[in-house]
Amino acid sequence: MGxxxxxxxxxxxxxxxxxxxxxxxxxxxxxxxxxxxxRLSTSKTWxxxxxxxxxxxxxxxxxxxxxxxxxxxxxxxxFGLRSRSFSFDRTKSSDLGRAIREAASSGVDGILLAPVxxxxxxxxxxxxxxxxxxxxxxxxxxxxxxxxxxxxxxxxAGRIGARLLSFGVPDPSRIACVAVKPSDYHIGQRVExxxxxxxxxxxxxxxxxxxxxxxxxxxxxxxxxxxSLPAIDGIYVSNAAVGxxxxxxxxRRKRPLIIGHDLTASSLESLQSGSIDFLIAQHPAxxxxxxxxxxxxxxxxxxxxxKEQYVPIDVVGHESWAYYREI
Amino acid sequence: MGxxxxxxxxxxxxxxxxxxxxxxxxxxxxxxxxxxxxRLSTSKTWxxxxxxxxxxxxxxxxxxxxxxxxxxxxxxxxFGLRSRSFSFDRTKSSDLGRAIREAASSGVDGILLAPVxxxxxxxxxxxxxxxxxxxxxxxxxxxxxxxxxxxxxxxxAGRIGARLLSFGVPDPSRIACVAVKPSDYHIGQRVExxxxxxxxxxxxxxxxxxxxxxxxxxxxxxxxxxxSLPAIDGIYVSNAAVGxxxxxxxxRRKRPLIIGHDLTASSLESLQSGSIDFLIAQHPAxxxxxxxxxxxxxxxxxxxxxKEQYVPIDVVGHESWAYYREI
DNA sequence: CTGTTAGCGCGTTCAT
DNA sequence: ATGAACGCGCTAACAG
Numbered sequence: 001m002g003x004x005x006x007x008x009x010x011x012x013x014x015x016x017x018x019x020x021x022x023x024x025x026x027x028x029x030x031x032x033x034x035x036x037x038x039r040l041s042t043s044k045t046w047x048x049x050x051x052x053x054x055x056x057x058x059x060x061x062x063x064x065x066x067x068x069x070x071x072x073x074x075x076x077x078x079f080g081l082r083s084r085s086f087s088f089d090r091t092k093s094s095d096l097g098r099a100i101r102e103a104a105s106s107g108v109d110g111i112l113l114a115p116v117x118x119x120x121x122x123x124x125x126x127x128x129x130x131x132x133x134x135x136x137x138x139x140x141x142x143x144x145x146x147x148x149x150x151x152x153x154x155x156x157a158g159r160i161g162a163r164l165l166s167f168g169v170p171d172p173s174r175i176a177c178v179a180v181k182p183s184d185y186h187i188g189q190r191v192e193x194x195x196x197x198x199x200x201x202x203x204x205x206x207x208x209x210x211x212x213x214x215x216x217x218x219x220x221x222x223x224x225x226x227x228s229l230p231a232i233d234g235i236y237v238s239n240a241a242v243g244x245x246x247x248x249x250x251x252r253r254k255r256p257l258i259i260g261h262d263l264t265a266s267s268l269e270s271l272q273s274g275s276i277d278f279l280i281a282q283h284p285a286x287x288x289x290x291x292x293x294x295x296x297x298x299x300x301x302x303x304x305x306x307k308e309q310y311v312p313i314d315v316v317g318h319e320s321w322a323y324y325r326e327i
Numbered sequence: 328m329g330x331x332x333x334x335x336x337x338x339x340x341x342x343x344x345x346x347x348x349x350x351x352x353x354x355x356x357x358x359x360x361x362x363x364x365x366r367l368s369t370s371k372t373w374x375x376x377x378x379x380x381x382x383x384x385x386x387x388x389x390x391x392x393x394x395x396x397x398x399x400x401x402x403x404x405x406f407g408l409r410s411r412s413f414s415f416d417r418t419k420s421s422d423l424g425r426a427i428r429e430a431a432s433s434g435v436d437g438i439l440l441a442p443v444x445x446x447x448x449x450x451x452x453x454x455x456x457x458x459x460x461x462x463x464x465x466x467x468x469x470x471x472x473x474x475x476x477x478x479x480x481x482x483x484a485g486r487i488g489a490r491l492l493s494f495g496v497p498d499p500s501r502i503a504c505v506a507v508k509p510s511d512y513h514i515g516q517r518v519e520x521x522x523x524x525x526x527x528x529x530x531x532x533x534x535x536x537x538x539x540x541x542x543x544x545x546x547x548x549x550x551x552x553x554x555s556l557p558a559i560d561g562i563y564v565s566n567a568a569v570g571x572x573x574x575x576x577x578x579r580r581k582r583p584l585i586i587g588h589d590l591t592a593s594s595l596e597s598l599q600s601g602s603i604d605f606l607i608a609q610h611p612a613x614x615x616x617x618x619x620x621x622x623x624x625x626x627x628x629x630x631x632x633x634k635e636q637y638v639p640i641d642v643v644g645h646e647s648w649a650y651y652r653e654i
Numbered sequence: 655c656t657g658t659t660a661g662c663g664c665g666t667t668c669a670t
Numbered sequence: 671a672t673g674a675a676c677g678c679g680c681t682a683a684c685a686g
């Protein structure tokens with residue numbers, strides 16, 4: 001048994017002859033290791049540090065990520081894959097760094113990170129002493145040495161938004177695109193994807209909205225839109241701020257068609273009350289579940305992870321949002 | 328150890344006192360069994376018979392189910408969960424019965440079934456001698472004694488179709504609903520959901536299409552629609568026949584907006600070429616993966632399955648179909 | 655009713 | 671360079 005083990009794990013100290021004999025038998029019998037037994041003998045468990053914003057931020061968006069973590073625990077907990085949360089305050093970039101440092105020095109075996117503030121994440125990651133397996137979700141960060149990014153193709157998501165809104169409003173000059181600030185990488189990508197849908201020269205007007213300024217800024221944005229365009233029949237908002245925009249618009253007699261991104265508590269409320277038509281969702285729970293699955297395969301099976309693992313671009317309406325909480 | 332084991336598995340032969348003491352310690356220490364070790368000692372494997380139509384039928388729809396099976400093998404194969412396919416010819420109801428009987432008598436530990444011909448499935452199931460754990464997907468069959476149904480809420484899916492098409496065509500009198508025959512339970516439900524969206528008296532006209540009759544019948548259907556309605560701006564088709572309908576329509580100068588159900592080879596082709604606007608998909612690969620996951624939890628962890636496990640209602644456009652092949 | 659024991663497949667010593 | 675022996679956590683059979 002020792003010899004076979006040494007062959008399987010390339011530990012040397014085996015004569016070429018025996019080495020080949022073992023390899024041949026491995027092939028012929030299609031031997032695959034019993035992963036459970038392997039784990040049993042090494043009595044190894046893996047803990048993943050889950051680093052993403054506090055679950056009360058972004059309108060409850062991150063609660064869904066928590067749910068994914070729980071789901072993953074059900075699936076893989078019995079095989080020794082655990083997780084530990086290191087949440088941070090996403091309004092403070094220094095707090096992201098703190099969370100990453102704490103996670104890295106806590107003795108975990110891997111980090112699952114939503115780098116919502118790319119620069120801060122990158123800096124904190126680059127200063128880490130120990131190299132830990134890293135999987136990203138939600139926001140891509142190509143510069144980081146991650147095993148894999150699990151998430152949505154934001155460009156295509158924005159483009160689907162344009163296609164959807166054009167379905168309802170064929171004339172692009174009657175469409176407004178609201179680009180929300182502060183913008184991170186994938187929100188920018190969404191806007192790019194959105195505008196890419198339209199022929200050059202006929203793209204809808206783009207309006208910046210600084211969401212930190214609250215409802216007043218929405219009012220002024222809508223005035224601004226009203227002034228610069230003759231008539232607006234459709235509005236696209238590049239993130240969950242669509243909920244707040246819809247809220248304001250819903251008080252008017254006649255509202256334009258309105259779509260946006262991300263299923264959060266506020267945007268969901270507007271979807272349910274009928275003041276938003278469709279939301280483009282990205283299913284953070286599924287992303288986290290998938291990421292944990294990949295971690296498991298990486299540790300237990302030595303599986304080479306894909307660089308990117310994209311998740312579906314979900315278009316959600318009043319009748320279908322509930323089913324996203326099921327899986 | 329024996330006593331603890333007897334408590335954990337409710338095998339009796341333990342005094343109430345010790346029983347409670349063990350339970351208490353289980354709670355206090357948050358004991359969870361090491362599933363790998365459990366499987367190692369029993370050296371048990373479970374084989375699931377996967378019973379669904381041949382992968383060349385329904386425009387390749389079932390190929391996706393195969394892919395889900397493969398994905399599940401990657402995830403759970405190492406834990407002893409295997410599958411074996413028993414495909415059937417869905418045009419012959421007797422063949423469904425044959426497949427079920429073969430599956431049931433093949434010594435498998437469970438059956439994963441797409442009961443696309445409900446009556447035939449029900450009859451074959453009722454005549455089975457041995458009771459095997461059964462999980463259904465794709466088509467619900469409430470009368471069967473299944474552990475769980477994994478699939479889409481067809482009513483809501485149809486209703487989302489109506490909402491989507493109304494988004495593009497606000498006037499219901501300019502919408503046509505094509506109800507495809509032969510219709511099974513969930514295709515009927517889709518049409519119900521579709522019409523439920525509209526106020527009584529203003530629902531779009533419903534036209535029957537017998538898809539077995541080929542393109543000629545589509546031509547005559549479209550003539551029929553053209554005769555009975557002044558102008559049609561949007562068409563909804565209740566299944567993947569939307570591909571064929573779109574094909575015919577695409578040869579015309581100006582086509583109405585068109586949406587339908589299910590991502591098959593033919594409907595996908597029309598989506599890609601731009602002759603279909605959106606498809607409502609149901610992700611059979613994810614359904615199968617989820618079903619296998621539930622089987623695993625049932626066998627390994629004694630988990631009580633939910634009666635229904637709904638999957639998302641996917642609205643897919645030109646830019647987003649590809650991402651459904653990723654997960 | 656309770657405790658003991660063997661063995662599942664593997665990785666890891668430790669002798670040889 | 672090779673093989674024997676132990677233990678990981680658990681189940682099943684058996685002795686008491």
